[in-house]
Amino acid sequence: MSNDSASLNLAGKDVPLPVMSGTVGPDVVDIRKLYGQTGAFTYDPGFTSTASCQSAITYIDGEQGILLHRGYPIDQLAENSTFMEVAYLLLHGELPNKDELDKFVYTISRHTMVHEQLATFFRGFRRDAHPMAVLVGVVGALSSFYHDSTDITDPQQRLIASHRLIAKMPTLVAMAYKYSIGQPFLYPDNSLGYTANFLRMTFGVPAEHYEVNPVIERAMRRIFILHADHEQNASTSTVRLAGSSGANPFACIAAGIACLWGPAHGGANEAALNMLREIGDVKRIPEYIARAKDKDDPFRLMGFGHRVYKNFDPRAKVMKATADEVLKELNISDPVLDVAKELEHIALSDSYFIDKKLYPNVDFYSGVILNAIGFPTEMFTALFALARTVGWVAQWNEMIADPEQKIGRPRQLYTGSAQRDYVQVGDRK
Numbered sequence: 066m067s068n069d070s071a072s073l074n075l076a077g078k079d080v081p082l083p084v085m086s087g088t089v090g091p092d093v094v095d096i097r098k099l100y101g102q103t104g105a106f107t108y109d110p111g112f113t114s115t116a117s118c119q120s121a122i123t124y125i126d127g128e129q130g131i132l133l134h135r136g137y138p139i140d141q142l143a144e145n146s147t148f149m150e151v152a153y154l155l156l157h158g159e160l161p162n163k164d165e166l167d168k169f170v171y172t173i174s175r176h177t178m179v180h181e182q183l184a185t186f187f188r189g190f191r192r193d194a195h196p197m198a199v200l201v202g203v204v205g206a207l208s209s210f211y212h213d214s215t216d217i218t219d220p221q222q223r224l225i226a227s228h229r230l231i232a233k234m235p236t237l238v239a240m241a242y243k244y245s246i247g248q249p250f251l252y253p254d255n256s257l258g259y260t261a262n263f264l265r266m267t268f269g270v271p272a273e274h275y276e277v278n279p280v281i282e283r284a285m286r287r288i289f290i291l292h293a294d295h296e297q298n299a300s301t302s303t304v305r306l307a308g309s310s311g312a313n314p315f316a317c318i319a320a321g322i323a324c325l326w327g328p329a330h331g332g333a334n335e336a337a338l339n340m341l342r343e344i345g346d347v348k349r350i351p352e353y354i355a356r357a358k359d360k361d362d363p364f365r366l367m368g369f370g371h372r373v374y375k376n377f378d379p380r381a382k383v384m385k386a387t388a389d390e391v392l393k394e395l396n397i398s399d400p401v402l403d404v405a406k407e408l409e410h411i412a413l414s415d416s417y418f419i420d421k422k423l424y425p426n427v428d429f430y431s432g433v434i435l436n437a438i439g440f441p442t443e444m445f446t447a448l449f450a451l452a453r454t455v456g457w458v459a460q461w462n463e464m465i466a467d468p469e470q471k472i473g474r475p476r477q478l479y480t481g482s483a484q485r486d487y488v489q490v491g492d493r494k
């Protein structure tokens with residue numbers, strides 16, 4: 066709690082409001098008693114100034130372009146850590162020692178298989194179904210397999226559900242890709258690490274040994290780390306809201322996947338690469354910059370702007386460096402990367418973007434790397450969902466364990482009709 070307090074004067078009455086301070090970052094004004102004291106709500110569509118919870122998992126400083134996971138800067142984790150180590154850190158709050166990490170990796174690897182019945186769920190989809198539509202369906206279906214082992218009041222059962230979700234997402238995402246191209250599913254090979262196992266299930270075929278390319282494995286691991294968690298973004302808030310009713314954890318994650326799919330959120334990585342391909346040539350960039358600035362044109366620069374970052378998204382910096390590294394090491398020259406760099410350069414020298422503090426976000430460069438690795442554009446957001454599952458389950462656990470947590474139930478400013486009496490159809494005009 067802070068020593069400060071706030072006071073609101075409403076209808077001539079002064080209402081004292083406690084102020085709470087976190088470890089770092091903005092204080093919050095505690096308005097939990099406001100309605101009881103004043104009969105008024107606050108109004109904040111899109112939650113631009115609203116803290117929905119207390120959390121110790123991720124901290125973002127949008128002005129400084131800082132992203133910390135349990136206090137560790139994202140660039141240090143991307144450089145030094147593994148995705149399993151980051152998953153442990155997000156779930157448990159501390160970097161694991163060697164025994165803890167080995168045990169965690171072993172536990173996750175023993176949950177990578179999915180029930181054989183689940184494979185039949187894929188058969189119901191068209192082969193050209195969007196992978197996110199498939200994932201919403203099959204992850205939601207997991208709740209029909211584990212409805213009897215999810216007493217969410219039991220921390221141990223919450224942990225098992227979390228391990229299952231982290232372990233099975235790579236298998237399900239790889240199955241969604243295989244199904245879309247008509248190739249057979251590959252079972253997990255638990256002699257491989259998490260990222261290598263995913264790459265093999267995705268790009269391997271039954272008849273051949275799949276050699277994991279270390280450059281691709283390192284890039285994929287870094288991409289997973291960069292997407293692992295991001296405070297109370299739209300999809301994480303969706304998981305928390307669904308979880309606040311006590312819903313099945315697998316259904317909660319399916320809700321998060323549905324929210325992430327939107328082009329304003331996780332769907333931006335797919336939209337950004339499609340946009341860069343549509344621009345196609347640096348000579349056409351001014352045309353698209355003009356469209357992005359035109360109030361009457363719904364077009365936006367996909368992969369640009371962020372609700373929180375009003376400086377560089379630190380993940381975009383790492384992603385840009387990784388794009389250069391991967392294309393060079395794979396000896397690929399992709400004109401789309403040149404378009405992306407020139408677009409960033411032009412946009413960041415344009416007063417519209419400078420004044421509105423619009424910088425490249427995590428989605429601007431990721432598509433260039435994923436395309437170089439061999440993923441079709443439609444798979445990009447599914448890869449985001451795979452990585453973000455770690456953050457979603459960490460945030461879901463934190464929410465369930467929070468004694469102050471209640472079911473989420475926002476109010477509204479009502480602008481509809483005042484009460485009126487029913488009129489029989491024969492008496493209406």
Ligand code: SDX
Pocket residue numbers: 111294295297298299328329330331333357358364365366367368369370371372373421423426427428
């Ligand atoms: C992710 O929240 C998270 O943490 C999300 C995420 C995560 O890890 O979970 O970081 C992942 O979702 C990244 C964002 C991916 N989305 C995109 O790249 C889509 C393009 N960006 C925008 O749609 C937009 O920037 C948002 C949705 C990301 C943020 O929107 P806000 O905060 O609601 O801001 P806004 O829409 O009110 O825009 C402010 C102004 C507006 O102009 P005015 O009405 O004030 O005149 O900036 C303009 C917007 O028109 N603007 C853009 C723009 N983004 C904002 N103009 C052109 N191109 C853009 N990309």
